[in-house]
Amino acid sequence: MQSVQHLIFKNIPLLIIFLLLFSNHPLSAQQTKLEMSNLIDRQFKLAEKQYQFLAKNTPIGRMPKTYYAKNNKFETSDTKWWCSGFYPGSLLFIYEYTKNQDVLKEAEKRLASLEKEKHYKGNHDLGFMMYCSFGNAYRLTKSSEYKKTIDTAAASLATRYRPIAKVIQSWDANKTWKGPVIIDNLMNLELLMWVAQNGGDQNYSNIAINHANKTLINHFRPDFSSYHVVDYDMSNGNIIKKGTAQGASDSSAWSRGQGWALYGYTLMYRFTKDKRYLKTAQNIAKFVLQHPNLPKDKIPYWDFNAAGIPDTYRDASAAAVIASALLELGQYVPSKEKIYYASQAKEMLISLSSSTYTAQEGTNGGFLLKHSMGALPLKSEVDVPLTYADYYYLEALLRYKKWYL
Template sequence: MKKVNLIAVLIALTSVTSFAQKAALPQKKMAQLINDEFKFAADQYKILSKNIPEGKTPQSFEKGKSVNYDIKWWCSGFYSGSLWYIYEQTKDNAIKNEAEKALKTIEPNQTFTDNHDLGFMMYCSFGNAYRLTGKPEYKAVIQRSAESLATRYRPAIKSIQSWNKNKYWECPVIIDNMMNLEMMNWTSDNGGDPKYKEIAITHTNTTLKNHFRPDFSSYHVIDYDLKTGAVRRKATWQGAADCSAWARGQGWALYGFTMMYRFTKNEAYLKQAKGIAHFILNHPNLPADKIPFWDFDAQGIPFTKRDASAGALIASALLELGQYSTESEKNEFKSAAETMIYSLSSEAYRAKLGDNGGFLLMHSTGALPLNSEIDVPLIYADYYYLEALARYKKWYL
């Protein structure tokens, strides 16, 4: 038994060392890296596109097989959104055609009201499409999607309900929901009903009140009493424990409050975003390559799984947060994001052409406690990686 355990430890140590060594390989200049990564993404996504059945959207690649889901899955908008980011940088018409095809596949989601994920599904996709093309039909889909998402707002709890009532929760609101508010804000600011932005602000204020600990870390799930509005429970679904800091959840919080500051200029949101950023960047369990373990409080650190999706998400958020910061903070956030981008673009995390089922990044973790999507590519990891590259080019080059 002792011999077996020693072998397992040695394998784990080798794995940790390998991440560090691969991520520390000689670095290209950022401008060249970004250019090369988008060219690679165009080639790789042409491979990915061949693995998607009609009417489905790509999610992952596990055990040598492509994983594709129904369009009502919360990640259905990330594929088209990624394609639009690639097209923006490469002007590859084959990529544009695939992006338009993917939009048609998910267009029926504009009337979906069964959970809170319409922003992920319809703004990451149609939002980027409208930004690049200006087509009024894309704007109409975004506006209709905001109307659908607004049906999830519950005045009693002053929040958008994330999931429907089930045996675990009465009225759950998850930190991920902050991301779906971008569509609400944008719609109101671009000719839509002002109520959407009002809902987004109210939801944000409730999240600020109930979701955070004194150290700026976030709970994953707050369960409310729908009759009284009182908090029933502060818990997790995908994190290591109710009291832990699930890595991607911290990324959702950072991105969400940074985005809400962009739309409102509310200093309380900016203060919160900076507090979250410092919690992440100063955490003793953040690895040197700055790609988090799947939970900052996970058992088995440093031998547990990484989450490249959290790293990509956080990098993108930090780049925006730097735009609203003092020079010293801007440099801090930019430097951290650079490290994350260099790490993700290294062979430690970025796949080789033709590998990984056509996905860009390896080593993401969806929901480890549920034994779901562990150490695999995930479509939203690619999306936020591409967004981080595009943001760096736009704001820092």
């Protein structure tokens, strides 16, 4: 008589086949969806509580910026700071999920403080400032006043377009850069494209497309990693130099910058259906997801080429941006790729939702996520919570719920 042990080992191939089949069983898929649904619900309930705490810490007329746990220092900004739109935007995401009217009222108060910045022309960040805030407000309320603010902000952003170089200048000239255009600038094209397609000046679309096309040509290396800054001579469109302000080196792949690039070309495909933008987004995703320095938990180091890996900082904000972008990219590709992008984003969201990256209630200054990186070379906002990490994380959770559950 054969032993039980012998029978088990003899039938290991059958056991493996059974387990593989069971893992693809509809009940298994339903269980996975239930787990993600519960995770999303848990995180939004925590966000609701954290942002009540954050509201108490933030005076009217100011916006939360970051929190330093070592000395219990909470830092705010004025409304001209490039991140000023993320706090009201996050409140609107929380309201969208919870339907908590108090959260909506808090968002409305912050929007009222921010509204005057629709005339700001000091840099390229009007998209971050005004579309992440008023864009979401209009999407949820359809208030005509919010749309007027968005339209005015687009007009302000368009003044930074340089027609000879065919780019939007990010920052004014300074000692380091003459005509800097940073990869982050792609994110602000959403403001221009949306206004152009919703009754606004059609030239805004031309500006955005010209900028995206020029960035596609000049910002990317053969492996589809991106430079952070391309410096132009705006009088003739020639490139002066390529470098970085926030990455590890001029030739490195700054992680959040790769996220901005991925998100930017995905949104440009959404508006234009130009296959070049889709292909570029897919190539950037390949660079990020197949990079040998991407950790197992999918939360990138602050730069893919940072010195000291693995003993260096992670960047939760980069993961949040990348996860949200991947979830949208999955909407535009065949089923096999869609499953791949969604699964990679899901791993990022699960990691970000763990105690390693998610704050306990009543801690972290009221912010939701820990361990983001502002600009390590500038020794600014190192390993701290940041408003845009929370914003893109909450957006990604909502996108997962809407598109994948």
